[in-house]
Amino acid sequence: MINNLIVAILICCFAGPNAMAGTATDMRQDYKAFEQQRQALVVRALKEKQTAEKAAAEQAQQIRTDKKVLKKAISDLKQNINHLKTENKTIQDQIITLKKQTDVLTRDLEATRAVNREFSGFVLGNARELKALLIQSLQSGMTPDRQTFLEPMLLQQTFPSMEDIILLSDLLFNEIHASGQVKVTTGNIIDRQGREQQAKLLILGNFTGIYVLDNEIGFLLYSDQSQRFFALSKLPSARITKTITAYLNGRSNAVYMDISKGAAIRQLVHQLNLVEQVPKGGAIVWPILGILVLAVLILFERLLFFTRRRTPADKLMNTLREMILADDWDGCKAYLEARRSKVIPKILLTALALKDRTRLEMENALQEAILGEIPAIERFLSTLGMLAAIAPLLGLLGTVTGMINTFHVITYYGTSDPRMMSGGISEALVTTMLGLSVAIPIMLAHTLLSRRVETQISKMEEKSVAFVNMVFKTSAQRY
Numbered sequence: 212m213i214n215n216l217i218v219a220i221l222i223c224c225f226a227g228p229n230a231m232a233g234t235a236t237d238m239r240q241d242y243k244a245f246e247q248q249r250q251a252l253v254v255r256a257l258k259e260k261q262t263a264e265k266a267a268a269e270q271a272q273q274i275r276t277d278k279k280v281l282k283k284a285i286s287d288l289k290q291n292i293n294h295l296k297t298e299n300k301t302i303q304d305q306i307i308t309l310k311k312q313t314d315v316l317t318r319d320l321e322a323t324r325a326v327n328r329e330f331s332g333f334v335l336g337n338a339r340e341l342k343a344l345l346i347q348s349l350q351s352g353m354t355p356d357r358q359t360f361l362e363p364m365l366l367q368q369t370f371p372s373m374e375d376i377i378l379l380s381d382l383l384f385n386e387i388h389a390s391g392q393v394k395v396t397t398g399n400i401i402d403r404q405g406r407e408q409q410a411k412l413l414i415l416g417n418f419t420g421i422y423v424l425d426n427e428i429g430f431l432l433y434s435d436q437s438q439r440f441f442a443l444s445k446l447p448s449a450r451i452t453k454t455i456t457a458y459l460n461g462r463s464n465a466v467y468m469d470i471s472k473g474a475a476i477r478q479l480v481h482q483l484n485l486v487e488q489v490p491k492g493g494a495i496v497w498p499i500l501g502i503l504v505l506a507v508l509i510l511f512e513r514l515l516f517f518t519r520r521r522t523p524a525d526k527l528m529n530t531l532r533e534m535i536l537a538d539d540w541d542g543c544k545a546y547l548e549a550r551r552s553k554v555i556p557k558i559l560l561t562a563l564a565l566k567d568r569t570r571l572e573m574e575n576a577l578q579e580a581i582l583g584e585i586p587a588i589e590r591f592l593s594t595l596g597m598l599a600a601i602a603p604l605l606g607l608l609g610t611v612t613g614m615i616n617t618f619h620v621i622t623y624y625g626t627s628d629p630r631m632m633s634g635g636i637s638e639a640l641v642t643t644m645l646g647l648s649v650a651i652p653i654m655l656a657h658t659l660l661s662r663r664v665e666t667q668i669s670k671m672e673e674k675s676v677a678f679v680n681m682v683f684k685t686s687a688q689r690y
Contacts, residue, residue, distance in 0.1 A: 334371045334379070338364050341383055347435045349417050349472070350389045353398050355438040357382075390417035395459070400424070400431060400440040412440070413459060419468045419476070421455055428452050430469075430476045443476060495609035495642045502598050502605070503649045509591045509598075510656050516590075517663060522553040524674055531559070532681055540566065554584055558671055559678050570683055577675040584671065588664050595660065599653040606646015613639030 338361050345351055345358040364375050398412045400422055410424040412431070420431030420440060430443045446452070447467075457463035469475045527550075534543040544563055550556035561580040565573045617639070 331371055334376060335365060338379055341379060341386075345382075345386065346438065348386060348390070349414065349420055349433050350386065351435075351438045352420065352431075352433050352440045353396065353412070353414070386417075392416060398440065400442055403429075403442045403444055413455070413466075415466065415468045418470055418472055421466075423459070428455050432476065495605055495612065496645055499602055499605050499609075499642070499645050499649055502602050502653075506595060506598050506649070506653045506656070509595055510660075513591060513660055516587075517667070519552070520554045522550065522555050524555055524670055527555065528674060528677060528681075531678065535681055554588070554667065555671055555674050558584065558675060562675065562678060562682075566682055570679060573679055573682070574675075577679065581668070581671050581675065585668060588667055592657070592660055592664060595653060595657045599650050599657055602650035602653060603646045606643045606650075609642020609646070610639040613642065 342358045342361045342365070351357055361379075364371065364379070392414075393416065394414050396412050396414065397409055399407055400410050400412070402408050402410075402424060408424060410422040413421040413423075415421070420433065422429055422431050422440070422442060424442075427446070429446050431440045432443055433440055447455075451467055454463065455466060458466040530546060531543055534540075534546065540563075544560070547556045547560040547563060551560060558577060558580040562573050562577045565576050
């Protein structure tokens with residue numbers, strides 16, 4: 212269309228003015244027609260362009276989508292290839308490992324047979340140990356012959372089955388569980404007279420057994436030969452019995468238990484009290500006991516002395532003050548004479564006779580009276596202190612003599628038999644124990660009596676001064 216327009220323009224130019232004038236109208240029409248065609252072509256071209264661009268965009272989008280899909284597929288294929296390579300390598304490594312394990316297992320097969328034989332011996336050995344454990348267990352006293360099921364296992368020559376091993380382990384764990392339990396039950400025992408009786412039993416794990424029979428509480432001994440309980444021939448002390456009774460009645464959480472499984476309980480039979488131990492100390496114990504008796508007599512005499520001479524001093528002084536204020540000297544003298552056996556009234560009675568003398572004379576008389584009473588108050592005090600010092604020295608002397616006897620035995624007989632040395636050692640320990648046991652209470656009594664003497668002397672001096680002040684203050688007020 213553009214080319215036709217250019218041709219028309221060229222024709223007009225070469226035709227001249229006249230021709231151009233004549234054809235102007237036609238050209239305008241043609242131009243309009245051409246312009247309409249051109250517009251139509253432009254619109255058509257634009258539509259075709261838009262259609263082409265849209266188709267190109269769709270194709271580009273499709274290409275991009277297909278490209279992504281292809282890339283993803285390629286990536287998945289690569290991952291699958293890598294995964295397959297990894298699995299292939301793993302399988303190859305496993306094959307190599309399995310081959311090595313097969314070789315190792317093949318080599319270990321022979322060793323396993325020897326181990327199995329050793330395991331069989333181990334199981335049978337443990338079965339024998341379990342049998343011995345059950346026989347010696349305190350629990351077998353309530354359920355005897357628990358170990359009988361082990362006999363077939365110990366007698367068989369075949370390899371122990373899993374049932375045997377499970378049964379063995381179950382019984383062992385049951386024994387462990389029972390050894391940690393505290394139970395109260397009833398069972399048969401052999402009492403101290405050798406009779407079989409049913410008693411209430413307190414079983415403390417696998418360590419200690421206690422029985423209650425006709426208000427008698429005692430410890431049990433277990434015999435693994437007969438698998439029975441026997442009452443200990445000696446009853447426990449009252450303190451132990453009280454503790455066990457409180458535990459059985461739920462009043463206490465503490466109870467005595469012998470972790471040595473009867474060894475410590477058997478010592479109760481051989482345990483000696485203080486009276487039984489004294490003769491084992493030799494000749495030195497008798498002077499120590501003599502000191503104890505003498506100290507007790509002195510202490511009793513001193514307690515009796517202070518009890519009989521004790522006076523309510525404040526009440527006495529208040530009564531005397533009222534009499535002196537009332538100028539009742541005869542009543543005051545009679546009141547003190549009635550209590551002349553007491554220390555303070557006796558001293559004040561001495562000063563009362565000097566009421567008309569000077570203050571110095573009365574004070575001197577009171578001081579003299581106090582000094583006269585002090586020896587009676589301090590009587591036997593130094594003796595008691597001396598006895599407290601002698602008692603441990605005698606105990607030490609007994610220790611030395613006992614060790615000398617022990618060394619003499621060692622010199623002649625050696626140390627092969629400890630029982631031969633027990634006499635000297637017992638003498639050494641008993642005298643030391645007895646000497647300290649006597650000296651400690653004597654020292655305590657000496658200290659208390661010394662304090663009592665000091666208090667009594669201070670009270671006499673205090674009341675004497677108060678009496679003098681009372682007498683002369685009243686006299687001054689009277690005059």
